[in-house]
Amino acid sequence: MATPTATCTAFEGVRRIASGSLKDVAIAVKRSHDRAGGEPILVFDDATSRPVEFDLRGSVDDVLARLAGADTDRKADAGADAGEHAADAAVSPVETTRGRGRPKLGVIAREVTLLPRHWEWLNGQPGGASVAMRKLVDAARAAGSDRERVRHAQEVTYRFMTAIAGNLPDYEEATRALYANDRARFERMTDGWPADLRAHARKLAAAAF
Numbered sequence: 001m002a003t004p005t006a007t008c009t010a011f012e013g014v015r016r017i018a019s020g021s022l023k024d025v026a027i028a029v030k031r032s033h034d035r036a037g038g039e040p041i042l043v044f045d046d047a048t049s050r051p052v053e054f055d056l057r058g059s060v061d062d063v064l065a066r067l068a069g070a071d072t073d074r075k076a077d078a079g080a081d082a083g084e085h086a087a088d089a090a091v092s093p094v095e096t097t098r099g100r101g102r103p104k105l106g107v108i109a110r111e112v113t114l115l116p117r118h119w120e121w122l123n124g125q126p127g128g129a130s131v132a133m134r135k136l137v138d139a140a141r142a143a144g145s146d147r148e149r150v151r152h153a154q155e156v157t158y159r160f161m162t163a164i165a166g167n168l169p170d171y172e173e174a175t176r177a178l179y180a181n182d183r184a185r186f187e188r189m190t191d192g193w194p195a196d197l198r199a200h201a202r203k204l205a206a207a208a209f
Helices: 021-034 060-091 114-122 129-164 171-179 183-190 193-206
Strands: 007-012 015-021 043-045
Touching: 007 021, 007 129, 015 021, 015 193, 021 043, 021 114, 043 129, 043 171, 114 129, 129 171, 129 193, 171 183, 183 193
Parallel strands: none
Antiparallel strands: 007 015, 007 043
């Protein structure tokens, strides 16, 4: 059964045979599977590099019918979950209070305890302490988002490389370069890989650099 995903990529051995929607990839995988003497086929979710499996019994139409049925079931489950969350929100409203004269900007006033030197620095910033603190929080959130993006790209690339490229030359050195954020070395270590595998690994790793 295929896992829920937007797009995926299929490899027969080291050769990419399809990339795109589940339906398009399933058709290509079914046709390759039915050919005699083909190499093992692996399909990867483009967002996570987790394996995607298709039930290839019967004809192409049979495969697509099962795929459509699985997608319908998944959407129904998602709709039910959304309905439950909406119901919970309806019976558990969040109450907020607003002080007299406070602008309707979604601003929430809470006590913050800092040392005198912190208040002195904040009060000396353009816009005062409140503006400075909001900017600091936004900057920290952005930095955290960047770290999460890098970490996710590393995990997705490593998962793909481990599944299909673990026996290729310089695999371990390429992995080290990936986690060291060393694009130049990563590309050198993957230069000798089959073209389709190399291209896909570099595409996945781009966000890590």
